[in-house]
Amino acid sequence: MTIHPSELQTRSVDVGSDAAKRLRIVNAVMGALHLVSGSAMVALSNDFTLPVSTFALNGPPGTPLSEGVTNLVFDVPLGVATASFLFLSAFFHFLIASPWGYSRYLDELSKGRNRFRWVEYSLSSTLMILLISLVLGITDIAALIGLGIANVSMILFGWLMEMSNNGLMHGKDGRSVRGQRAWWTPFWFGCIAGIGPWLAAAAYLIVNVAVMDGPGPPGFVYGIIVSLFVFFNSFAINQWLQYRQVGRWQDYLAGERTYIVLSLVAKSLLAWQVFANVLVG
Secondary structure, three states: OOOOHHHHOOOOOOOOHHHHHHHHHHHHHHHHHHHHHHHHHHHHOOOOEEEEEEEEOOOOOOOOHHHOEEEEEEEEEHHHHHHHHHHHHHHHHHHHHOHHHHHHHHHHHHOOOOHHHHHHHHHHHHHHHHHHHHHOOOOEHHHHHHHHHHHHHHHHHHHHHHHHOOOOOEOOOOEEOOOOEOOOHHHHHHHHHHHHHHHHHHHHHHHHHHHOOOOOOOHHHHHHHHHHHHHHHHHHHHHHHHHHOOHHHHOHHHHHHHHHHHHHHHHHHHHHHHHHHHHHO
16 A cells, blocks of 8 residues: 555644634635735726737847847736735635635644645745736746746745654754754755745846946835835745744744734735736836
């Protein structure tokens, strides 16, 4: 008989009935709030779009870029696309609170993991990083595919971090009760993959403004970029606190509740800052 690796995961987290009920209610409420927020975006949306393009040299390798042509592949309606980011979050919150998902969610938590989260993040956070890239002017389809795959890789490393450290209860010295340390390699590999899209964004700004002496965006845009970076990466900080067992994060469920709060606060702020370009545009 073949045993799937997931079946070897130990039950390491005590999920009491009261805590389970509260998590179910909170997930349902968060789903409703995301649904309302996304619906408001759809209602406020206009026909503002951002292009996805390719660039053809119109000649052999080495042909001057000035002789090339940019070709439009398709337009992305920014308002609807940003709302879809929130709709994805709403769907997964409702899925967890549903009769089908609830028991599976509790089983996941009891084993110190939540694969619902990583599937959702692989979709929603990748959509968000692509929208941020489009807003900053990165429109080439090949670049967008590469940035999307890098972000998916980051999320999958986060998934691997949870799966590989199942059952570790770390003390203040960073060691578990069995004398083992958390395996941090997936986390740091995820950080390497996740920094790629932000380095691409920084390169675009530096080259276009500092090197090419372009006009650059208004000053407040830089503040928005910094806040987007902080909100986007607050999820990684939560996982770091979880596996360093800092303060209340010694309880795995404290980290889970923080993920849920970030799902509302950070995602909403991310989404509405990106959506603001629809109104300005």
